[in-house]
Amino acid sequence: MRNAKITAVGAYVPPGVLTNQDLEKMVDTSDEWILERTGIRERHIAAADMATSDMAVEAARCALAQRGIDASSLNAIILCTVTPDMMFPSTACLVQHRLGAKNVWGFDLIAACSGFVYGLTTAAHLVMAGTHDKVLVIGADTMSRIIDYQDRATCVLFGDGAGAMLVEGSGEDEPGFLGFQNEIDGSGGDSLKMPAGGSRLPPSHDTVDQRLHYVKQDGQAVFRFAVKRMGDAILTLLNRAGVKPEDVKVMVPHQANKRIIDSCAKRVGLKDEQVVINIDRLGNTTAATIPLATRDALDQGRIRKGDYVLFTAVGAGFTVGANLWRWGY
Numbered sequence: 001m002r003n004a005k006i007t008a009v010g011a012y013v014p015p016g017v018l019t020n021q022d023l024e025k026m027v028d029t030s031d032e033w034i035l036e037r038t039g040i041r042e043r044h045i046a047a048a049d050m051a052t053s054d055m056a057v058e059a060a061r062c063a064l065a066q067r068g069i070d071a072s073s074l075n076a077i078i079l080c081t082v083t084p085d086m087m088f089p090s091t092a093c094l095v096q097h098r099l100g101a102k103n104v105w106g107f108d109l110i111a112a113c114s115g116f117v118y119g120l121t122t123a124a125h126l127v128m129a130g131t132h133d134k135v136l137v138i139g140a141d142t143m144s145r146i147i148d149y150q151d152r153a154t155c156v157l158f159g160d161g162a163g164a165m166l167v168e169g170s171g172e173d174e175p176g177f178l179g180f181q182n183e184i185d186g187s188g189g190d191s192l193k194m195p196a197g198g199s200r201l202p203p204s205h206d207t208v209d210q211r212l213h214y215v216k217q218d219g220q221a222v223f224r225f226a227v228k229r230m231g232d233a234i235l236t237l238l239n240r241a242g243v244k245p246e247d248v249k250v251m252v253p254h255q256a257n258k259r260i261i262d263s264c265a266k267r268v269g270l271k272d273e274q275v276v277i278n279i280d281r282l283g284n285t286t287a288a289t290i291p292l293a294t295r296d297a298l299d300q301g302r303i304r305k306g307d308y309v310l311f312t313a314v315g316a317g318f319t320v321g322a323n324l325w326r327w328g329y
Ligand code: UT7
Pocket: 028, 029, 030, 033, 034, 037, 038, 113, 152, 153, 154, 156, 192, 218, 219, 220, 222, 223, 226, 255, 256, 257, 260, 284, 286, 314, 315, 316
């Protein structure tokens, strides 16, 4: 059976920056509190006329250019997001049309902050089945559209951005996909959600008046779940793959809170130099954090062909994900 490898990583963040100092003027918060509790200094925010598909197209073009291929050679597009341009058509369709990707099928994947890990897992299996040669996984979120900038507990956390990885077939002996440990646990559904706008609470004057079209979060419940379950998933995966924590070159975790990342790394037995963190500059961009942080690690020369690279995330749902790859280029 053939394997799957990652062959390009594209990134896009909008130019607008929202700093902690800016937020101090909007809600009762401080740069000191945000930095100490989350590790975030600033985040990027999309201009009013920019939607998720616009950022996704930029990240996709960046990945395709690196590989030197045209969009028409893609076989599938998996678009991971919780902030689609609209309920339907899917953002994958909007992006396919803009890219001119004439030979693909594709879909949106909703798994919140674990979206990109689930997208990568899915792409790897499509490629390993031998039915697809090139699958583009895009993580893109315009979180600023669903964040309540009157709620200090959530508005300091999130930013906007998009990232993309190209997954292609590789020989059985080449470095590539080594496995996954993905789990969902719906008992945590109430801890992180956008209550209105779906079939349960369709948009109405009432839902708008009650500000139910924004992210609502029980931060401490999410924090506790993330540290425990992300760590457990990683240990299960490494154990099954026969890879020791010290052999992992880098872990690229979802960037939700630096304290969550540090606690998880400690639980797993990873040193600081093995962990990629860019939350200080970008905040939590939901499905985009992992490709954006991977792009940074590549630019810093921290990932080379053959290295063990671990991706991991926890998100609304709850969703938990971990993927282990040997880097393919
Ligand atoms: O990616 C999706 C998953 N999401 C996450 O992973 C988020 C997980 N949770 C977290 O990252 C943290 O729980 C938060 C950063 C959201 C909050 O940090 P915390 O250390 O858990 O703070 P807390 O909720 O226990 O609040 C402590 C205090 C409270 O005040 P009192 O009740 O002690 O007087 C809050 O009202 O901090 C207050 N507070 C703030 N103060 C200044 C909450 N937000 C702010 C703020 N600025 N922005």
